[in-house]
Structure formats: C-alpha cells, structure tokens
Amino acid sequence: MKKVIMGNHAVSYGVRLARAEVIAAYPITPQTQIVEELSEMCSDGRLKAKFVKVESEHSAMACCIGAASAGARAFTATSSQGLALMHELLHWASAARLPIVMTNVNRALGPGWNIWTEQTDSLAQRDTGWVQLYCEDNQEVLDSTLMAFRVAEAVRLPVMIVYDAFFLSHTYEPVDIPSQEDADALLPPRKLEKGTFMDIEDPRTFSNMTPPDYFMEMRFKLERAMRRAKDEFGRAAGEWKKLTGRDYAAIETYRCGDAETVLVAASTAVSTARVVVDSLRGKGRKVGLLKMRMFRPFPYREVVDVLRRTRKVAVLDRNISFGSGGIFATEIKAALSNVPGHPPVYGYIAGLGGRDITPGTIEEIFDRTDRNGVPDDPITWIGLKP
Amino acid sequence: MIEIRFHGVGGQGAVIASKILAVAAFMEGKYPQSFPAFGLERRGAPVMAFSRIDDKKILLRTGIYEPDIVVVLDPALVNSVDVTQGLKKDGKLLISSPLPPSGYARLGPFRTATVDAQTIAADCGLGTSTSPIVNTAILGALARFAECVKIESVIKAIRDEVPCQPDQNVRAAERAYREVRTA
Amino acid sequence: MASEKPLCLKGEKDLPELVVSLGSMLWHRTGSWRYLRPEYREKPAPCGHACPAGNDVEKFLRLASEGDFDGAWRTILAASPLPGVCGRVCFHPCEKACNRGRYDRPMAIQAIERFLADQASVRGLAIEAPPIGSSPDRVAIIGSGPAGLSCAYHLRLAGIKPVVFEAEGALGGVLRHGIPAYRLPKDVLDREIAMLAAIGIEFQTGRRVGKDVPWEAMGEYPAVFAAAGAHRGRRLGIAGEDGGGVLGGLEFLRQVALGLRPDIGKRVCVIGGGNTAIDAARTALRLGAQVTMVYRRSKAEMPAHPEEVEEAEREGVEIRFLLAPAGVAREGDGIVVEFQRMALGDPGADGRRTIVPAGGRNVFIRFDSILVAAGEDADFSFLPPAVRAEKGQVVVDEWGRTSEPRVFAGGDMAMSSRTVAHAIGSGRRAAMAIARALAAGGPAEPATEAAETAEAPPGGVEPVPFEAVNTAYFEHAERCRMPVLSMAERLKGFAEINLGISADAARAELKRCFHCGRCTACDNCLIFCPDMSVRRRPDGKYEIDYDFCKGCGVCGQECPRGVVEMKLDKERRQ
Incomplete structure (x- = not known):
C-alpha cells in the first residue's frame, strides 16, 4: 500500500x-x-x-x-x-x-x-x-x-x-x-x-x-x-x-558503462546527481555515478571493479575528517591504491551543516574534475563563500 | 514538474498544507514531494513549506529556488517577506487577502489571485477569530486557481489527513474554491 | 562441576563466536561467597501491630488501594464489627505508629476506615456469618458496649449463639450513653448493631444482671463474658460535693444521650482532664452554657486526647490548669467552688509529673453547676466473689479469663487501657478463648493449651521499623484533610463534626501507604539482583536461590518496604 x-x-x-x-x-x-x-x-x-x-x-x-x-x-x-x-x-x-x-x-x-x-x-x-x-x-x-x-x-x-x-x-x-x-x-x-x-x-x-x-x-x-x-x-x-521488485545492492552504478568521469556519492546527493548525470549525458558528456549504499563493510571489490575502468573519479563528501579530507574520498583512494594505473581521485567537500547540494553544485564538481589536473590538495571546497 | 512555495506564519498550517497537497496529487496518480523549510519551527514566526508535483518520480532533493507558484497564507507577510523572490516570470501568486488581485499589482507582473482565507476559516470555526487556521481554505483556492490538483482530491486528502474538524475544513476549502478572485 | 580436564583452546576455531563461556555456569555456586544472607519474609506493619482491636490495617489499605473497597471492609470485619464506630471515635494508635509519620505525615487510616464503613453501608453490604452450629451451647454476654458486641460477634462467626444482656433500654453501652452524638451519630451505631442483630445475635435490653436477672441464671450458660463497663463516676472527696448543682460527667452525658436536657444553668464548671471531661464540656457548650474546665495538673498531663482538647478550646471551652478543687459552697442560686493552687512536682510512676500545693491564696469561682469527671469505676458487684478483682478491675489474663473457670471478662471493667479499640480487642480475644474452650468439650476449663494454639495476639513479631523503608521510592504527598462542620454550625446542636472524606480523597490518600513489610510484588529485588538469584514464585512473589546468591545486599537495599532484610549468614559462618 x-x-x-x-x-x-x-x-x-x-x-x-x-x-x-x-x-x-x-x-x-x-x-x-x-x-x-x-x-x-x-x-x-x-x-x-x-x-x-x-x-x-x-x-x-x-x-x-x-x-x-x-x-x-x-x-x-x-x-x-x-x-x-x-x-x-x-x-x-x-x-x-x-x-x-x-x-x-x-x-x-x-x-x-x-x-x-x-x-x-x-x-x-x-x-x-x-x-x-x-x-x-x-x-x-x-x-x-x-x-x-x-x-x-x-x-x-x-x-x-x-x-x-x-x-x-x-x-x-x-x-x-x-x-x-x-x-x-x-x-x-x-x-x-x-x-x-x-x-x-x-x-x-x-x-x-x-x-x-x-x-x-x-x-x-x-x-x-x-x-x-x-x-x-x-x-x-x-x-x-x-x-x-525493488532492487538494492552494496553499491549501485548509474550510467557508468562508458563513463570517463564517475562521481561517487551517498545519500540524497545521489538522487540529485542522477538528474545532473542525465542532463550532462544529454550534452554528450561521458559522466557516470557510483552510489555508496554500504559503507561498512566497505565493498572494496565492487568499488574497484567500477572505478578501475574510468579515467577520473570525483568523490562528493558531505563530511570532513579534519586534517585529512573527505572520508568517502579517503576510503576510495585506499581502495584503489593497489590497482595498477588506477584513476586519480578528486575529493570535494560540499553541503556541510545542511547547505543545499543543488544540481549546480554537482555540475560544478563534474566541470572541475573534467577541467583540472590531479589536485595537490585532498580537499576541494565547493560552494564555500569567499 | 511544478514547484510550489508556501509562505505562512507558524501556526497557520503551511507545512500541513504542503503535505495535504502532496497527498491530493498522489491520489491523482502524480508523484509529489513536500517538505518544510528546513530548520526550527516557531509559532508566530514566518515559515515556508514547499511542494513539487510531477508525473514521474522526483529525484531532485534540493530546495526550491524558482517556484512556479507561490502561496501566501497571511496578507501581512507581503510587507515583511519577499514573497515573490525567485518566482518565475509567468508564475502564479495566490494571496490570502480581502483585497482584489489588483491590490497586489506592485509585486510584479505575475498571474495573481486572492481569496479571503482568514475570514473563510474563521467563519468555519477553524482556529480562533484572531488566528484562524487557513491552510485548508487556501488549498481550495489553489485547486481552482493553479489547477495543479483537483478540488475533489483536495477534499479527499483533507478527510484523510486532517484528524479534527474534517467537515469544517472541507467546507472552508469548498468555499475558498468558489470565492477565489483572479485578475 | 567444573570440567575435569583443563581447557585447551588452540586457535580461533576452538573459540566461540562471541565472548561467552563455553558452557553453562551453573556449576559455579557463587552462594559459597556469601556472608550476608537476604531474607525474604513479610512482616507486620506497625499500623496493624499497634491496633488494639487487631485490625490488619495494611491489608485493608492495600485492598482499598486496589479499588476493592468491599474486600477492604470485610478485612476490617475480620477483626472488628464496628468500623463505622472506630472510624469515628478510635484514637487511632495505628496512625501514631505509622512509619509514614516519620517521612511526612501518617496515613489517615481512621478517615479511610470510616469511608469504607460508610460506603459499605450506602451499598447495603451485610455481614456474612456461617450457620450456627448444632451444639445447643449459648454464651451469655453481660453488657452491649464495644467489648460485649465484639465478643458476641466473634462468637457468632465461630458458629456459637451469643445472648447479650443490656441493663439500659438501648444497646451500645458507652458508645450510646457516653460518647456524644457530634462524635458518633446514633444512626451509625444503630446501623452497625442492626448488622449484628441480623446475623442472629440475641439481645435482651433492660435486663441488668444482678437485678433484673439473677447471677444464678447465668448458670445455664457454659460460658459468660462480663463486660459491663465502668460507669460509676469517682467522687472528688471534698466538702459540699453531694448537694444540688453537682452532676457526674458520665451521668450528664447519659442524660443528654437519652434526650433529656439537664438544667446546668449558664456558667458550668467541668472538673477533670480526661476524655469524659472534654466530652462533658463540649456537650455543655452545645446546651448553651459557658464552660470552664479546671484541671489539677498542666496541659501536658491531660489524659484526654490532644486533638479533642484542641477542638474543645477552638469551640470556646476555657481550660484552667493547676487548680485542685477544695470545696463547694452554695450562694443563692449559684455555687462557689474553692480551688487550691498547685505546682508541678517530680514525675510519678506513670511518667506524668505529680502536683504539689503551690501555696498562696485559694481561688474562688462562681458557677451555676459543676460536672465532675474525675474518672470512672467499674461496678462488678453482680459478679460472684470467686471472680477476683484488684484495684477496681476484674483480674484477667490476655485471653479475658478470670479466676473463675466459666467466667471471662473484658472491656473497661477489666482493663486499664479504656478505649473502644482495646475493648473490641478484649472481646475478640475472649471469644477466641471461649470458642476454644467450648470446642474442647464441656464447661470451659482454664484453657492454657487452647490459648497457646489460638491465633496469636498482636505482638509476636517485631513490626517493620521506619529505617527499613526505602523512602527513595515514595514521593512526598499531602495527607488528606477531613472536611468538618463550620464552628457556627457545630454549636447549634449535636450534628456530627467530621463529615467524612470523598472516594477521590480516599483514593489519593491510599496511594501514600508504604505497605510496610508487605510484598507488593514490585519486582525491585528481581530486577536489581545482579545474579538473577531472585526468582518469581508461582504466586507472583519471590524466592531466593541461595546456591547462587552471594549476599551483595542490593535486593535488601532496594526493597521499598522492608520485606527483604539482610542477616548474617550463620550457615556459612560455621
């Protein structure tokens, strides 16, 4: 019902x-x-x-x-x-x-x-x-x-x-x-x-x-x-x-098949990101989405299987481990670290303390990832007021 | 997808209005999403609530910044809150007010309607005469003016979702549906 | 027992999935560690322990608190046939003993007893008595005061037919003729006596034994219970005492109770400091007199109940202390009483301070009449000389047995504690002894054996002290207030002063009871026991598994009402 x-x-x-x-x-x-x-x-x-x-x-x-x-x-x-x-x-x-x-x-x-x-x-x-x-x-x-x-x-x-x-x-x-x-x-x-x-x-x-x-x-x-x-x-x-009829798994991929840039996210940001991925795909950009449903135990094999095939990985963290970086990003990096020739991981922090993660926020993450080289800093802040 | 923003004063039922609207839309086979302005709710302070209505599952989980429709539950809010902020150029504006729509021409070139929901709610015995609960009345007017849901669905949703004074609430919605004034 | 071979866990596979012992720990009898032993035992509550009538107060409060007002009333009836009377006139030693009194204020036990009796009456409940046995034995009871009524009632409950001889024209003894109607309305007394008549107790009024009925007529009864009360007012032993205008206090009360209006004039002197003096003073007040009580000693020595003294003063009785009557003289229409000034001396044998003449000039006060209430003596001239008496009382043991085999006695004529509750208790104990004696066959022999096997009188086991109550489990709560008649209404006549509490007030009051010594199955011991050594019995109460109880004492600490008590474990210390 x-x-x-x-x-x-x-x-x-x-x-x-x-x-x-x-x-x-x-x-x-x-x-x-x-x-x-x-x-x-x-x-x-x-x-x-x-x-x-x-x-x-x-x-x-x-x-x-x-x-x-x-x-x-x-x-x-x-x-x-x-x-x-x-x-x-x-x-x-x-x-x-x-x-x-x-x-x-x-x-x-x-x-x-x-x-x-x-x-x-x-x-x-x-x-x-x-x-x-x-x-x-x-x-x-x-x-x-x-x-x-x-x-x-x-x-x-x-x-x-x-x-x-x-x-x-x-x-x-x-x-x-x-x-x-x-x-x-x-x-x-x-x-x-x-x-x-x-x-x-x-x-x-x-x-x-x-x-x-x-x-x-x-x-x-x-x-x-x-x-x-x-x-x-x-x-x-x-x-x-x-x-x-409802399907759940430890992780979920969305349009990752030929994606060159894959965004990793969890929670409601995933939902909004689906809209953005569709929109960017409509413009011909090869973007995909990896949803982390299960964080513990960390689904290493599943995550690596998806991400090793892509060119760049962007991770959206609505959290921060001070002095280190976004926690999902840290774990994703750890998961990929022993994979030869693994893609670079871009860590983004956004939406802390309830700040809205809009389609614009996510688009900016894709844009920056596509545009920029491997970042020196494990943290890139999105939507930070200057 | 239609995006709606409700402006009210804590206690008038703006949040419940957005919920009833969601239930009404769902009854018509649509996919609704309603939420309050996130944060602290205080009686007597300006509050907001939001609704999205679409034919397919709504994936957007962000605030509404450029609504198609704005609903104002209290005429005094027009003077204290920027109620038309972000309202689309061809957007619809429904204000609870005894004035005709022309009284709000200064707010912009929006399609504007008014309904005296305060009087209707008070007449129906909803809340008190000084602070009537206008949410069900305004939904009746919204059904007529914005055509985002049918009045029948609004009435059925009121009966399902409002545990006290269902008859009075339904009467208020029906009367507002009849009395809403458009430009 | 512990495993014979030592544990050898080589690796992960030998270990359990979670951190838990590999087997049951039942072999580990931690009871061997114990040197303190919890004892789970219900004990008497101080209220019931203090009740001279033998009421199980805690039980009737408990049943009432559970909403079983009828059961509560019947619990009172197990000890006393006069709850409506006691609920009004008893000086409630239960409340003095109540542990709650050391926490905030004692339970309003008397008010609840009265409430239960009155509601039972409104609902038309009747006493249930077994059929009278086939034995033709009948027991004679002399006097229909509280002792006589109680004895008759308990004999009747034992299946024995009692016959009550009352000298006066109406039943009740001191309850009818001594206690004023503003404290005990006559209809309350009538109602409770009617209940006794309804279960087959035979009453013969206007039959004074020794006058209307010769003592020899008692010979046809295998047992006689004498409870004729103490009605003879003591004299002051001063000059002029025997003239007009001087009336005994109890006689005055009797006349008023009979509906007479003795002419006492306007200014009335009441001499004495006991309850009869107070009753006489307050009654005189209601006849329109201006009353002065005069007492030899000071307020602290007054034998009257302090609450009664306070009420008398509030109603307008003037009390003068340290004045001893020395003579009465008549002057015209009035009387002049001469008083000697007194001073307090050293404490006497009873602990009260004695009085010595203070010197100075005597005091002369003019009155219209004097009511003398200097104490009452029993008249046992109707008893045969073989029934031994000493110091104005028939000598009895705790079972009411006199020196004469067939003769039992109780109430004011056989006791120094002259209260209604004591009288009821004496009648009850005598009834038990009589029933035992009759069951043993033949005339009632001195029943030493019977006495030992009869239900023990109160006083066997020490009641729960306040220190054993864990007051952390009880919130402070106001004691219910007894609604009373306004002062103006009171003095218009003899309407009852105390109006009784409502059912709501009773319910609220009942929540205050600690239920000392009574296991209410609150589960505290069960819940708090860290070793699960407290078990629930099939009856809902508890038992302690001493195999595993290591005597930590938590159950004793957390028992709100002193049922679980820690004792040195002698077993384990040998």
Whole structure:
C-alpha cells in the first residue's frame, strides 16, 4: 500500500513491520519523529514492543544492549551529538555481537549548533564495528530498516541505517508500505541459538575477560562477520527483490558503462546527481555515478571493479575528517591504491551543516574534475563563500 | 514538474498544507514531494513549506529556488517577506487577502489571485477569530486557481489527513474554491 | 562441576563466536561467597501491630488501594464489627505508629476506615456469618458496649449463639450513653448493631444482671463474658460535693444521650482532664452554657486526647490548669467552688509529673453547676466473689479469663487501657478463648493449651521499623484533610463534626501507604539482583536461590518496604 509519508515515519513503519520487541530512546533534541511515532504505535497496540524512555542516548544504547543480550529484537534512533554520546557502547554492541538496529539521521555536530544534515556524525563511528547503510529516498529508508534486522541477526552484528536530516527525514513522498507477510518472509523471528543470548536456564558468563592469548582471534571473528554482512545483505536484497521488485545492492552504478568521469556519492546527493548525470549525458558528456549504499563493510571489490575502468573519479563528501579530507574520498583512494594505473581521485567537500547540494553544485564538481589536473590538495571546497 | 512555495506564519498550517497537497496529487496518480523549510519551527514566526508535483518520480532533493507558484497564507507577510523572490516570470501568486488581485499589482507582473482565507476559516470555526487556521481554505483556492490538483482530491486528502474538524475544513476549502478572485 | 580436564583452546576455531563461556555456569555456586544472607519474609506493619482491636490495617489499605473497597471492609470485619464506630471515635494508635509519620505525615487510616464503613453501608453490604452450629451451647454476654458486641460477634462467626444482656433500654453501652452524638451519630451505631442483630445475635435490653436477672441464671450458660463497663463516676472527696448543682460527667452525658436536657444553668464548671471531661464540656457548650474546665495538673498531663482538647478550646471551652478543687459552697442560686493552687512536682510512676500545693491564696469561682469527671469505676458487684478483682478491675489474663473457670471478662471493667479499640480487642480475644474452650468439650476449663494454639495476639513479631523503608521510592504527598462542620454550625446542636472524606480523597490518600513489610510484588529485588538469584514464585512473589546468591545486599537495599532484610549468614559462618 502506498502512502505519502516522511522519512522518519518510513523508519517507524519499518520497525513495526520488523516486529521489534524493545525500543529504547531518549526523546529530546536531536531526536526525531521516528521514536515519537513508534511510541504511539506501542501505546495504541499497533506494535507489541516495550518502549523504554531513557535518560540519554548512552542509556538508550545500553538498554538495547541489554535487550538484545536477552534475545530481543532491539531498536533505537538518534542523530549527531546523541550518536557521539553512544560511542563507547557502539563498540560494546558490536564486540558483544548483538544484532541491534539503529537509525542515525545525519546531522552536523555542534558547535555551531546545527540540526541540518552532514555525514560526519555517522562516519566518525566507522571503526566501531557497525554495518552502515546510507539511503537515498524514503522507500529505501523503510526497506533498509527491514533488511538491517535480517543482516544484523544473520551475522550477529549491529546495523546503522543512515539518511539525511530534512532532505529525507522531514520530506513527504510516496512510499510503498510492504505487507506484513512480505516483511515476515524476509525477516523471520530472531533465532536464539544456545549460548548466544542470556538465558536464565542456561546461565553463562558474557563478555568475559579475554587475555592476549585469545583477544586477536575474537577480533578476527568480528572482522569475518563484518565481511559476511555484505553477502548477507546481497541475499536479503535478492529475496526482497523477489517479494517487492525493488532492487538494492552494496553499491549501485548509474550510467557508468562508458563513463570517463564517475562521481561517487551517498545519500540524497545521489538522487540529485542522477538528474545532473542525465542532463550532462544529454550534452554528450561521458559522466557516470557510483552510489555508496554500504559503507561498512566497505565493498572494496565492487568499488574497484567500477572505478578501475574510468579515467577520473570525483568523490562528493558531505563530511570532513579534519586534517585529512573527505572520508568517502579517503576510503576510495585506499581502495584503489593497489590497482595498477588506477584513476586519480578528486575529493570535494560540499553541503556541510545542511547547505543545499543543488544540481549546480554537482555540475560544478563534474566541470572541475573534467577541467583540472590531479589536485595537490585532498580537499576541494565547493560552494564555500569567499 | 511544478514547484510550489508556501509562505505562512507558524501556526497557520503551511507545512500541513504542503503535505495535504502532496497527498491530493498522489491520489491523482502524480508523484509529489513536500517538505518544510528546513530548520526550527516557531509559532508566530514566518515559515515556508514547499511542494513539487510531477508525473514521474522526483529525484531532485534540493530546495526550491524558482517556484512556479507561490502561496501566501497571511496578507501581512507581503510587507515583511519577499514573497515573490525567485518566482518565475509567468508564475502564479495566490494571496490570502480581502483585497482584489489588483491590490497586489506592485509585486510584479505575475498571474495573481486572492481569496479571503482568514475570514473563510474563521467563519468555519477553524482556529480562533484572531488566528484562524487557513491552510485548508487556501488549498481550495489553489485547486481552482493553479489547477495543479483537483478540488475533489483536495477534499479527499483533507478527510484523510486532517484528524479534527474534517467537515469544517472541507467546507472552508469548498468555499475558498468558489470565492477565489483572479485578475 | 567444573570440567575435569583443563581447557585447551588452540586457535580461533576452538573459540566461540562471541565472548561467552563455553558452557553453562551453573556449576559455579557463587552462594559459597556469601556472608550476608537476604531474607525474604513479610512482616507486620506497625499500623496493624499497634491496633488494639487487631485490625490488619495494611491489608485493608492495600485492598482499598486496589479499588476493592468491599474486600477492604470485610478485612476490617475480620477483626472488628464496628468500623463505622472506630472510624469515628478510635484514637487511632495505628496512625501514631505509622512509619509514614516519620517521612511526612501518617496515613489517615481512621478517615479511610470510616469511608469504607460508610460506603459499605450506602451499598447495603451485610455481614456474612456461617450457620450456627448444632451444639445447643449459648454464651451469655453481660453488657452491649464495644467489648460485649465484639465478643458476641466473634462468637457468632465461630458458629456459637451469643445472648447479650443490656441493663439500659438501648444497646451500645458507652458508645450510646457516653460518647456524644457530634462524635458518633446514633444512626451509625444503630446501623452497625442492626448488622449484628441480623446475623442472629440475641439481645435482651433492660435486663441488668444482678437485678433484673439473677447471677444464678447465668448458670445455664457454659460460658459468660462480663463486660459491663465502668460507669460509676469517682467522687472528688471534698466538702459540699453531694448537694444540688453537682452532676457526674458520665451521668450528664447519659442524660443528654437519652434526650433529656439537664438544667446546668449558664456558667458550668467541668472538673477533670480526661476524655469524659472534654466530652462533658463540649456537650455543655452545645446546651448553651459557658464552660470552664479546671484541671489539677498542666496541659501536658491531660489524659484526654490532644486533638479533642484542641477542638474543645477552638469551640470556646476555657481550660484552667493547676487548680485542685477544695470545696463547694452554695450562694443563692449559684455555687462557689474553692480551688487550691498547685505546682508541678517530680514525675510519678506513670511518667506524668505529680502536683504539689503551690501555696498562696485559694481561688474562688462562681458557677451555676459543676460536672465532675474525675474518672470512672467499674461496678462488678453482680459478679460472684470467686471472680477476683484488684484495684477496681476484674483480674484477667490476655485471653479475658478470670479466676473463675466459666467466667471471662473484658472491656473497661477489666482493663486499664479504656478505649473502644482495646475493648473490641478484649472481646475478640475472649471469644477466641471461649470458642476454644467450648470446642474442647464441656464447661470451659482454664484453657492454657487452647490459648497457646489460638491465633496469636498482636505482638509476636517485631513490626517493620521506619529505617527499613526505602523512602527513595515514595514521593512526598499531602495527607488528606477531613472536611468538618463550620464552628457556627457545630454549636447549634449535636450534628456530627467530621463529615467524612470523598472516594477521590480516599483514593489519593491510599496511594501514600508504604505497605510496610508487605510484598507488593514490585519486582525491585528481581530486577536489581545482579545474579538473577531472585526468582518469581508461582504466586507472583519471590524466592531466593541461595546456591547462587552471594549476599551483595542490593535486593535488601532496594526493597521499598522492608520485606527483604539482610542477616548474617550463620550457615556459612560455621
């Protein structure tokens, strides 16, 4: 059934269809309508879940860790400073191998106080062992929420769904709400294997002291699970396509076949870039687009396969790692570095703190990439007021 | 694709107007996209909301800078906000005002219409007499003036999306549809 | 038990996927670490512990707080047949004992008891009593005051047929003839006595044992409970006491209760500092008199309930202290009373300060009449000499047994604590002892064994102290206020002063109860136990798994109401 809904409510619908059992959230800024709608669903019985109102985002994650440890399907949502506050527990959730799903609405970290979109908050958590999926439209937000639970539970790792504040979070557009049958087919109840969750009948010690003799092996297992997450996402997406016709993959290419310049982007900038690519193609320019849906695990093979064939790579980063550069650009460079004769990578930073990324912004990136030689500086600022 | 910008005062329902418009357009098989001016919302302060309507999926995810239609929910805004900023030369301007369209000729050579949505909303018991909620009335006028959606769709969308006083809201939309004045 | 062979994890493949022990940890009995032991045990709340009538106060408050007003009323009925009476006239020792009193203010228990009784009456609820047993045994009860009514009621609940002999023309004893109607309206008393008549208690009024009925007639009953009260006013022992214009306080109250209007004139002196004195003073006030109370000692020594003293003063009773009556003289229409000035001396045996003459000139005050309320004595001349009495009281044990096998006694004639609640309790305990004795067969023998096996009287287990309550779980909340009649309305007659609280007020008040010592299944111990050693029992309450409890004490700390208590673990320290 199609409905005109905002991105935040697309998450709420997804969580409801996923039959989440525990939702923990801190309800104050930078929280969004995601949990507001979920609390209503819990109170009016549309969702049979325990809604726990906690006193901070740190507590929200702690609550999800507890719930997931006990075998429940747990969810929370946050943004910017709230995500930063969770940092310590994000490591815990992944190393304890808990299939928690969280939505992070990308918002800039203050100060200056800013509630608009920027990816630095989620990308700053890239090393915490969470799967990260970036969304382009409200449909993808909803579908990704369901697939996130599936992937999380299959590989026992937490998954973060990420999308832009306002450009999706508060934007109304038609979304196909899947049927409960389809949702259940993709996502059966969480399987609880003996010795993997806290069971009063089979008490075990969890998160034990792990000495140097064994610690590396545990980390190896976590990394292996992270790699499996990509395959599991592929399987989930394949089943979802059969059920709904909608196709998702770790990365997506748009008109890259003979492209000489490929723009790499994530989130809503991808959507606008599709319009620009069409427009430039209409003018005979050989441009293409690579959408990064999955950032962790980083889809090295897929990215390299696409980019090694092109002449120039432009990366649009709505984020910054100070003293280094755009985080997507850095990772793309790393992915290509061992490919003989790989194309140069142009790093562009635009749209920080919610500044609009317009078709003009993207056109400028293509123009500069086509026109200029390999830049000395890893950062080229777009739209910076002189 | 049609791009519409709503100007209102916090509390008049500009954001909800853009949402109802999206639902109405969707009912006609079109692809809508509506969003508020991103940022902080405050009651009583000038606010904006935006809508795009197209026949195919809308990929643009940026602000609207050169709208085809501007809708002003409060006549006082004309004096404090540049409501016609970026409005296309042949763009349409709908203002809630007791004045005839000729009263706004100074704003530019736009196709202008007016409707006294404040009075209509107050008569229908929407909001209070000092701060009536005019969003449903203005949508009725917009349906007639801009022809971007049908009045039937607006009415159905109001019934679907407005939980309180649906009959009064529908009456306001219908009356504004009849009373809108064009130049 | 732990694995026999040492763990040998060679590599990644031997390790579990997540950081978790390879097997169940049930072998690891952490209970062996314990030296403090949590004990999960419900204990008496101080309110019920303090109730002389034996009410399970916490239970009726709990049922009422759950909205079960009928169940709450029936809980009171398990101990006392007179909740409407006690809800008005009891001096509520429960509230003095209430732990909440050390947090903000005590629970308004009496107001709630009254509310429950009144709402039960409005809803027409009736006492449920079992059928009377086949035994032809009947028990005689002398006196229909609170002790007699309570004993009759509890015997009746035990299936025994009681016969109550009342000397006066109407039932109720001190409740009818001693307590003024502004404190206890007669219809409330009538209503509760009617409930007792309805379950088959036989009442014979106008039958004074020893006069209308000879004591010998009691011989046909296997047991007799004597509760004739204490009605004989003490004399002052001063010159002129026996002339006109001097009336006993209790006699005055009796006459007013019977509808008479004794001529006391305008200026009335009430001598005494007890509750009868206060009742007499406030009653005289309502007959239009200007009342002066005179008490030998100071306010602190007054035996009357402080709330009653305060009300009397608010209504306009003047109280003069440290004046002892020394003589009464008649002058024309009036009376002149001579008082000796007194001063406080050292504390006496009862802890109250004694008085000594202060010297100085005596005081002479003119009145129209004097009401003497210097205490009352029991009249047990109707009892055979074999029933031993000492210091003006029939000697009884805690079960009301006298020195005479068949004869039990209770109420004011057998107790030093002369309150309605004590009387109700004495009647109840005597009924238990009588029922036991009758069940044992034959005439009631001294039932020592029976007494030991009968339901223990209050006082067995120490109640929960305030320190055991975790007040962090309770918010401060205002105690409900009893709506009262305006001062102007009060003095017009004998209308009841306290108007009773509303259902909403009762509900709000009920939320304040700590439920000391009573497990409310709040789950705190279950939730806070870091070792999951607290388990839920099938009845919804808890048990502690001592195999694993290592005695950290968190459950005891987090129990809001003192049910879980930490004790030294003797088992583990041997």
